[in-house]
Amino acid sequence: MQDHIDTQIRAFIEPRFPGRSWTDDDDIFALGFVDSMFAMEVVMFVERAFAVTVPNDELHMDNFRSVRSMAALVRRISAGPKTGAVPA
Numbered sequence: 578m579q580d581h582i583d584t585q586i587r588a589f590i591e592p593r594f595p596g597r598s599w600t601d602d603d604d605i606f607a608l609g610f611v612d613s614m615f616a617m618e619v620v621m622f623v624e625r626a627f628a629v630t631v632p633n634d635e636l637h638m639d640n641f642r643s644v645r646s647m648a649a650l651v652r653r654i655s656a657g658p659k660t661g662a663v664p665a
Contacts, residue, residue, distance in 0.1 A: 582627065582648040589622050590644065601644035616641060623647060629654040 583601060594610050605611050611619070619641055620631055629651060631640075640650040 580648075582651050583644055585626055586623070586644045586647050586651075589619075589626070601648075604642045606638060606642055611641075619647070623651060627651045627655065 587601065590605065590610070593615070597608070597610070599605070599608060599610075616638075620636065623629065624631055631650070631654065635650060635654070640646055
């Protein structure tokens, strides 16, 4: 089920690639949509838009490959540490 997180991420990405057709599961790196500068913009967008800080150990391409993977990252970070986890 899609929610506002997916919608906001899609709204950030779509205008940068007009006329391109893709789905929330498409790998935006493989489609050639992302260069290193845009990748940093995406990280900054995610942090600002959802008031989260992406931890260094989550800064890998798999978390930013698609709208769905970015939304999952935001949900995971927003949920906080797992029960029983020891803060770093």
